[in-house]
Amino acid sequence: MQTVEKALYLLDFFDDKHPELGLSELARLAGMDKATTHRMLTALARAGMVEQQPATRLYRLGATILRLARIREATFPVTALLQPILEALAAETGETAHASLQAGPSLANVGVVESARSSRVFVEPGLKLPLHATASGNAFLAFSDPAFVAHVLAQPLAAITPDTITDPAALRERLAIARRDGFAHVDQGFEVEVYGIAAPLFGPGGDPVGAIAVATPTHRMTGELSGKIARAVMAAAVTASRAMGGEPPQDYQMRLERNAA
Amino acid sequence: MQTVEKALYLLDFFDDKHPELGLSELARLAGMDKATTHRMLTALARAGMVEQQPATRLYRLGATILRLARIREATFPVTALLQPILEALAAETGETAHASLQAGPSLANVGVVESARSSRVFVEPGLKLPLHATASGNAFLAFSDPAFVAHVLAQPLAAITPDTITDPAALRERLAIARRDGFAHVDQGFEVEVYGIAAPLFGPGGDPVGAIAVATPTHRMTGELSGKIARAVMAAAVTASRAMGGEPPQDYQMRLERNAA
DNA sequence: CCTTTTCGGTTCATTATTATCACCAGCGGT
DNA sequence: ACCGCTGGTGATAATAATGAACCGAAAAGG
Numbered sequence: 184m185q186t187v188e189k190a191l192y193l194l195d196f197f198d199d200k201h202p203e204l205g206l207s208e209l210a211r212l213a214g215m216d217k218a219t220t221h222r223m224l225t226a227l228a229r230a231g232m233v234e235q236q237p238a239t240r241l242y243r244l245g246a247t248i249l250r251l252a253r254i255r256e257a258t259f260p261v262t263a264l265l266q267p268i269l270e271a272l273a274a275e276t277g278e279t280a281h282a283s284l285q286a287g288p289s290l291a292n293v294g295v296v297e298s299a300r301s302s303r304v305f306v307e308p309g310l311k312l313p314l315h316a317t318a319s320g321n322a323f324l325a326f327s328d329p330a331f332v333a334h335v336l337a338q339p340l341a342a343i344t345p346d347t348i349t350d351p352a353a354l355r356e357r358l359a360i361a362r363r364d365g366f367a368h369v370d371q372g373f374e375v376e377v378y379g380i381a382a383p384l385f386g387p388g389g390d391p392v393g394a395i396a397v398a399t400p401t402h403r404m405t406g407e408l409s410g411k412i413a414r415a416v417m418a419a420a421v422t423a424s425r426a427m428g429g430e431p432p433q434d435y436q437m438r439l440e441r442n443a444a
Numbered sequence: 445m446q447t448v449e450k451a452l453y454l455l456d457f458f459d460d461k462h463p464e465l466g467l468s469e470l471a472r473l474a475g476m477d478k479a480t481t482h483r484m485l486t487a488l489a490r491a492g493m494v495e496q497q498p499a500t501r502l503y504r505l506g507a508t509i510l511r512l513a514r515i516r517e518a519t520f521p522v523t524a525l526l527q528p529i530l531e532a533l534a535a536e537t538g539e540t541a542h543a544s545l546q547a548g549p550s551l552a553n554v555g556v557v558e559s560a561r562s563s564r565v566f567v568e569p570g571l572k573l574p575l576h577a578t579a580s581g582n583a584f585l586a587f588s589d590p591a592f593v594a595h596v597l598a599q600p601l602a603a604i605t606p607d608t609i610t611d612p613a614a615l616r617e618r619l620a621i622a623r624r625d626g627f628a629h630v631d632q633g634f635e636v637e638v639y640g641i642a643a644p645l646f647g648p649g650g651d652p653v654g655a656i657a658v659a660t661p662t663h664r665m666t667g668e669l670s671g672k673i674a675r676a677v678m679a680a681a682v683t684a685s686r687a688m689g690g691e692p693p694q695d696y697q698m699r700l701e702r703n704a705a
Numbered sequence: 706c707c708t709t710t711t712c713g714g715t716t717c718a719t720t721a722t723t724a725t726c727a728c729c730a731g732c733g734g735t
Numbered sequence: 736a737c738c739g740c741t742g743g744t745g746a747t748a749a750t751a752a753t754g755a756a757c758c759g760a761a762a763a764g765g
Binding site: 445446447466467468478479482501 | 740741744745752
């Protein structure tokens, strides 16, 4: 079903900064033929996944997405559950907190609470977080099935910033440390001047389903602050996992206590 | 791109009452082969549009939908704009108010505020409203492009309840009346014991983009109440259209005043 | 003012993809 | 041990998607 995946791939180019895209532009971005792109867009439009502005002929995300999101949220209200936890985490740490859930081969941001400080990290709503370059992704990978990790590491790791770790062996070391500590930290691996600290969210089977993270301007980060945030993030992750009906593995709670000491 | 449409069609079977579906069940509902369904589901899962519960192997709507909805809402915040208008409308009429937007060949519910009464109409979040059977759909059609209306009426009109109007000619008459009055009313055309009154939402070009409606238990409906609700719904529709950056056609405002008299 | 480029969109022969059937393994009930 | 269900898979037949060229319209450039 490569056709379906290609069509859905088009949706990935709509973001906060590019809410509306033209046919040629979208074809160029996706590296597909214009005719193919047009056919896929009409198919998406028939399903309401995108809609075309009659005046400008530009495409944007459609109302079906809102409809499906309402159903998902009505039946599995994760974002509503995460919001107060993120608010508490942002208040406690004084920094921007955000949560993300696994969506195929990456994490999808599903909640942000910005810090009250004037100098703070902004996180675009609906941002896609690569597993290898972000603290959230690393926290997720650190507790993921080894086969899945191997699959992720087998693919080329894009250098998003100069500091992104692109060497699989080096990343494995970081993941081992994250697994030992119960949290991951990544300095400017995804955005320059942003330091992320994240812990995994666990599902009912003890498998990671997402991550919860705090993003701090790199210049403000110190060893002391790092420890404080790590403890807060891990506690929030445990709270959030349980709120969503999940359960952290038995040994995860121990890690938290060890870290607190 | 029939493959894409078929794959997206699978998403339509997830609703409030069926948040998780199995492979065989989904194949049966969609009338597709199990192997085909499975491949489509894996394609959808790779894009994060659905996700599979590891324990039960059931599928449900995925986190990508939440991600895309956040982007759409961050860039075109319709549901946030509609919510207070629906609240005011529900308060004013004492009945359940809801709004929907066009999503392909039907309307997608994107907001509900329930009445405070103990006897009230429930509207499932994310409900798909057929154009021919609902007040919202009729209001939308009444102000739609004639070619689009012809296209909708050319297809078979499903009898959802015994009272659903399935005759194209009869529906055209209803639409003409709705166009004259500025609002549509449908008694038990979609759900038994539910009486709907709706007015269209207009986009920047004066074209309808959705509808706003009030749903009342049929037994409570009287001529007097009907008139009161119709006026409130039309006023709310004009307010909402403008809030979304749209503009009702010049003559629509006149209809509202005529109706008030 | 004329030319060139770009836009959205369409066409049709070529080519690659997808649908289908039969089948497998596992589970719960009888 | 069996039946009927489940999720899932593989090879062949049938169908669908692809892409270069093309169109008219609208900007951009001289």
